[in-house]
Amino acid sequence: MLLYDMTSAMNPRRVRIFLAEKGLTIPTRQVDGLNRENLQPEFLSKNSLGKTPVLELDDGTLLTESIAICRYLEALHPEKPLFGRNALEQAQIEMWTRRIEFEIVMPIITNFRHTGQYWVGRVPQEPACGEFYHARALEAFEWLDRELVGKEFIAADHYTIADIVAQCGFLVGKATGTRIPPELKELTRWYSAMVARPTARA
Amino acid sequence: MLLYDMTSAMNPRRVRIFLAEKGLTIPTRQVDGLNRENLQPEFLSKNSLGKTPVLELDDGTLLTESIAICRYLEALHPEKPLFGRNALEQAQIEMWTRRIEFEIVMPIITNFRHTGQYWVGRVPQEPACGEFYHARALEAFEWLDRELVGKEFIAADHYTIADIVAQCGFLVGKATGTRIPPELKELTRWYSAMVARPTARA
Numbered sequence: 001m002l003l004y005d006m007t008s009a010m011n012p013r014r015v016r017i018f019l020a021e022k023g024l025t026i027p028t029r030q031v032d033g034l035n036r037e038n039l040q041p042e043f044l045s046k047n048s049l050g051k052t053p054v055l056e057l058d059d060g061t062l063l064t065e066s067i068a069i070c071r072y073l074e075a076l077h078p079e080k081p082l083f084g085r086n087a088l089e090q091a092q093i094e095m096w097t098r099r100i101e102f103e104i105v106m107p108i109i110t111n112f113r114h115t116g117q118y119w120v121g122r123v124p125q126e127p128a129c130g131e132f133y134h135a136r137a138l139e140a141f142e143w144l145d146r147e148l149v150g151k152e153f154i155a156a157d158h159y160t161i162a163d164i165v166a167q168c169g170f171l172v173g174k175a176t177g178t179r180i181p182p183e184l185k186e187l188t189r190w191y192s193a194m195v196a197r198p199t200a201r202a
Numbered sequence: 203m204l205l206y207d208m209t210s211a212m213n214p215r216r217v218r219i220f221l222a223e224k225g226l227t228i229p230t231r232q233v234d235g236l237n238r239e240n241l242q243p244e245f246l247s248k249n250s251l252g253k254t255p256v257l258e259l260d261d262g263t264l265l266t267e268s269i270a271i272c273r274y275l276e277a278l279h280p281e282k283p284l285f286g287r288n289a290l291e292q293a294q295i296e297m298w299t300r301r302i303e304f305e306i307v308m309p310i311i312t313n314f315r316h317t318g319q320y321w322v323g324r325v326p327q328e329p330a331c332g333e334f335y336h337a338r339a340l341e342a343f344e345w346l347d348r349e350l351v352g353k354e355f356i357a358a359d360h361y362t363i364a365d366i367v368a369q370c371g372f373l374v375g376k377a378t379g380t381r382i383p384p385e386l387k388e389l390t391r392w393y394s395a396m397v398a399r400p401t402a403r404a
Binding site: 048049057061063064065067068069071072075076087088090091092094095098099103106124126128129132143146147 | 250251259263265266267269270271273274277278289290292293294296297300301305308326328330331334345348349
């Protein structure tokens with residue numbers, strides 16, 4: 001197995017934290033996003049979308065999409081389940097993972113993509129769209145703050161892939177100006193606990 | 203079990219097609235989106251996001267998110283697998299489902315949300331954002347057309363949840379002005395085959 005990683009990017013970080021929580025290591029190759037290695041023919045032959053992470057299996061099979069990669073690794077290494085212990089818990093964790101992706105991560109990322117300096121000259125930008133989703137993200141943060149009352153983790157009574165997806169999204173938000181307002185006490189409490197985990201900087 | 207459905211909406215359609223492909227029926231209650239029943243306290247107590255579908259289990263447990271609901275139903279009724287027959291195929295199908303959601307469905311829906319008459323007065327709109335994602339959708343259609351060369355289905359050698367997600371997205375696109383250009387022969391071929399399935403209008 002070989003994992004194509006990009007240290008600075010959000011989606012590979014999900015896989016790195018997942019691996020660290022499982023106590024697994026996989027041979028890794030860094031892809032140089034700053035110099036657009038991900039858009040060169042060699043990498044595009046691995047993922048036609050030019051995105052990381054990519055997991056290359058020993059027979060050459062290629063898997064993209066962080067969550068698909070993590071779920072595949074969970075099937076190979078079921079101990080310390082991060083996708084749930086039974087069908088119902090798996091459904092609840094997937095429900096929360098998707099809610100976090102669409103309500104929280106998507107607006108944070110959309111704002112970054114349309115207003116971030118990193119993307120100038122790399123992708124077309126529409127600043128009005130960035131501002132629109134920055135505001136939507138802050139509304140969603142209030143929703144999640146209400147949902148976290150009485151809950152230590154987002155989706156279950158233990159740490160799951162939903163927490164990983166959320167903490168990686170909030171980390172991008174912190175770096176790109178969509179920050180958790182301190183008056184959102186539940187969300188602040190949850191986020192502080194997540195970034196204090198030994199695996200958070202994997 | 204009770205399925206909260208909204209006939210006109212995209213995400214409940216995924217579940218209805220999934221059920222029809224499996225030959226399953228579940229008691230259903232229509233939610234009246236036109237009159238905003240989904241934003242009234244009774245429905246918000248089922249899903250705080252005010253979105254359909256919702257699956258209510260006999261013990262009162264609530265599941266939201268179409269894909270989480272379908273995967274849960276697949277665990278209960280594994281025959282005719284639509285999420286894959288083994289760990290690798292499951293990963294490949296999830297990879298494609300996510301690619302379709304983020305690259306194809308998201309821009310179609312974002313255009314509709316920001317430019318569609320249905321949403322005027324319901325949500326804040328930013329037309330520039332709609333136009334931006336309309337153009338991105340058409341680029342993604344070209345990418346998918348290339349990816350479909352030699353393939354009958356999107357993710358595997360049989361019909362899967364990735365096809366369901368895609369066909370429901372393209373149906374919204376067709377109704378909201380983000381149509382498949384006829385020169386995209388592979389995509390046109392695949393879509394024609396999908397909408398010809400007996401379950402397509404479930």
